[in-house]
Amino acid sequence: MCDPRRMLAVFAALMLGTGVAAAAASPAPVAPSRVCSVSLAGDELLALLLPVGRVACVSPWADDEATSNVRGRYPKDVLRVAAHVEPVLGRRPDLVIAAPWNNGEFLEQIRRTGVPVHVIRSIASLDEMRAELRDLGRLLGVEARAREVVARLDRQVAALRAAVAPVREPPPRVLSFSHLVVAGDDTSVDTLIDLAGGVNAARELGISGHRKAPLEALVALDPDVLLLGFEPGVSVEQVLAAYPPLAMTRAAREGRVVLMPPRLLTTVTPHLLEGARRLAEALHPDIAPIALPEGP
C-alpha cells in the first residue's frame, strides 16, 4: 500500500516541477512589431519612438498640412486608415494606439478581436506628456528611446524657461483663437503660452478646454496679444477681416498678433516646444533668438 502522505508529496513535487518548466518555457513578452495608430496624436508619438518599419498604419491626418507635425515622415506603404474596424484589422496589427476622442464602440470592436488597444491619456501638461511617453516606451519595448525623448524635452523646457526668465515686464495676456474656438485652462495651448512667458487670457473667462466663446466676450477681454491658429497660407489680415470683432481688440489695432499653424498649437507631443519658442520670441522681441537643444 502506498503511503498517502508520500503520494501527496510526489504529486506536489510534480505540480511544482510542471509549473517551473512551464514558466521556463513561456516566451518573454514580444515587443509589438505591427502597430496601428488611428489618431494624429498617436502618429506623432509613434514617429518619436518607433522605427517606421514597426508601424503598420497611421491616420489620414498624418499627411495634413495644417495639423500634422509628421507630414512626409511615413512612406506610402504605411497605410493611412481612418478609425474604422475593417481597414485597421486588415493591416493585422498587434497593437492599436488610439486617442481619448476615438469612438468607444470602434475600440471595443477591435478589443473583441483580441488585438490590444492602448488609449493615449488626455495630455494638456508637460507632466502628462512625459508620463505618456514613458508608458508608450514600456508598451512598445523602447524604454531607452522614450527616456531619451523625455530628457530632450526637459532640456528644451529648461532652455525656454531660461530664455524668458530675464524678462522683467508683467507677462502679457495672450488669447488663442482658432475658427471661433479659444483654448482655456487644461489645454496644451495653455501650457504653450505659459512656456512662452505669457498668461492665458481665456482663463479670465473661466474657460476650460477648447470652447467656442462669444466674440463679444473676447473683445471685452481685450487681450495684450492675439495668438491665431490658422492654416498655412492664411494671413493675419484675412483672419481679422473674416472675424471683424477681433480687429477691434487693442492687440489687433496695435499689431500684436501672432499667427501660428494649428499643428504647433494642438499637438500633444514635444513639437509643442517649437510653438512655445516661436511665441516666446514674438512676445519678448528684446530677448536673443532661442535655440532649442536637439539630439538624443
Add this chain to the structure above:
Amino acid sequence: MTASRRRRLVLFGALAGMPLVAALVGMVVGGAATVSPLDAFRAVLGLEPRSIAPDLVHAIVWQIRAPRVVLLLLAGAAFATSGAALQACLENPLAAPSLLGLSGGASLGAVAAYVSGLALVQMMFVPVLAFVGALVALCAVYAIAWTAGRPTPGALLLTGVAVGSLSSSLVSVMLLSAGSHRIHEIFAWLLGSAEGRSWQHVRLAVLPVLAGIALLLVARRVIDALALGEEHAIGAGVDVLRARLFVFGAIALAAGGAVSVVGPVAFVGLMVPHAVRGLVGSPARLLLPASALAGAGFLVLCDALARVVSRSVDMPVGVVTALAGVPFFLVLLHRTRRSTMEA
C-alpha cells in the same frame, strides 16, 4: 372709425413696436458680462458709458450687437413673411421655407465655402455661396416638380423634402472631410446664428430680403386667391403656374437672403404666421406685414434670450427657436388632424 378698424390699428401699432423694443433689448442685454446693460443703454443713446472703456462699449454695441440685431430683424421678417405666403400658396398649414430645400441648399453652399477654405480668403464667400445654394435648390425643386407633371403643392413639398435630404447628405460628406479645427465654426453656422456678423453681412442681405418681402406684398391678392385652392384661383382669373412661380421667386429672394447670413433658423416661418393669423386673420394684406413685424421682433428676442441664458457659450438662436418650435409644431399638427377628422 369702426371698432374693428380701431382694434386693428391698435394691434398693428403694438406689432410695429415689437421690433423696436426687441432691437433695444437685443442691443442692451446679454453678451459680454463686462458690459452692463446700463452702459450699453448709454452707448445706444450716444452717451459716454460709466464703468469701462467707452471705446470698447461703443465698439461692442455698434459694431457687434447692432449688425447682429439688424440682421435678425431682417431674417425674422423674411422667414415669417415667406412662411405665411408659402402656407397660402401650397394650401398647407405646415409649410415653411425650409421644406422647399432652401435651408439645405444654403447649408451646402456655406459648408462648401468653409471646407474649401474660401471662407478665409474672403468671409463673404460664405453668405454668397449660401445664397447661391438656396436659389439653386429652390430652382431644382421647381424644375423637378415640373418635369413630373404640373407642379402641384404636394409634388413641390415632396420634391423639396427630397432635395433637402440630398443636400443634407452632401453636407455630411463634406463634414467628414473637414478638419477638426473647422468643425465648431461649421456647426455654429448650421445651427443658425448671427454671431460675428458685421455690417458687411447687413449690406449683402438687405436688398434681396427687402425686395423679396416687397414682391410678396405686391402679390397679396394672388396669394389670397391661391390660399382658397387652385380651382378658386383659376376661377378668379389667376394663372396658377405663373403666380406660384412669382411667389416662389419672391420667397427665394427673401428667405434665401436671410438664410445666407444667419443660417437655417428653424420654425420661425412656421410659428409666427400661425400666431399672427389668430390676431389679424388670413387676408394677405394684413397677414404678411403683421408676420414681418412679429417675425422680426420674435427672432431678436430669441437671440437676446439665448445670450442671457448662456453668456459664456453664446447659444445659437436656431437652438432657441427649435426649442420653442417643436412643441408648437406638435400642437399645430394635432389641431390640423382634429379639424381634418371633423371635416
